[in-house]
Amino acid sequence: MRRRLLLVGGVTLAGCAAAAPMQPGGDTRGARLVAAYPDHLAAVEGDTLVWRDGARMPIGASQPARDFETMLRSATIADQLRQYYVTGPMRGAPPRDHSPGRLRNAAFFERMYGDCRRGETARHLRPVTWMPRTRPQVLLVTTVNDVATRLERVIASLEALPDRFKGYLVPAAGTFACRAVADTGMPSIHAYGAAIDVAVRQSDYWIWSRARGEIPYRNRIPFEIVEPFEAERFIWGGKWYHYDTMHFEYRPELFV
Secondary structure (H helix, E strand, C coil): CCCCEEEECCEEEECCCCCCCCCCCCCHHHHHHHHHCCCCEEEEECCEEEECCCCEEECCCCCCCCCHHHHHHHCCHHHHCCCCECCCCCCCCCCCCCCCCCCCCHHHHHHHHCCHHHCCHHHHEEEEEECCCCCCEEEEEECHHHHHHHHHHHHHHHHCCCHHHHHHCCCCCECCCCCECCCCCCECHHHHCCEEECCCCCCCEHHHHCCCCCCCCCCCCCHHHHHHHHHCCEEEHHHCCCCECCEEEECHHHEC
């Protein structure tokens, strides 16, 4: 794993890939964001994201750095791009507040996938059969950004794994759910149909630890399960300081 500096709330940490705040006019992260969602995004102009339909959205690159908890509840698009996601096996627990993907600008995702509260997301959902040879389960997944097709390719790779891995996968805990994230009240990626939770019984979630202060890291999910998801640009919640090891979501803009 390449070692970089992580800037969180003005504190520099070593060990995981991340990014300093985006500057107006952009470093490569603006270009990477546009390239990640080519069906929707056209360009970055200064501190503005331009959509293909002509809509314009502020990036927020000029906004001063804020603490991580504040960003969780009011992330700009620039905040969303602060932390990179690094593929491959982990080497130790993530550093404090390194949770690439948890910072989400709700307006960005609602414009792309629709607002589930208005029934907009549902128009783009289609059924996908999770683990059809092991324990078939029909789940609803968005067709936006080809997420449903990408997940089907993940499923084919997972079905090819030895049987000892299947207990981590079935039954899945779900895909589309019009709900908020428990600790922030912000929309979950599940609300857009672009995330899946695998089997709960061998998963770990930071809230379950009931820790006060530093969160002790836990994970039982083998990397052999994570790898096919990463190949299709799904990030894994097991690489978060606020770990959620059952959780995968489609976030191509975060990959380096």
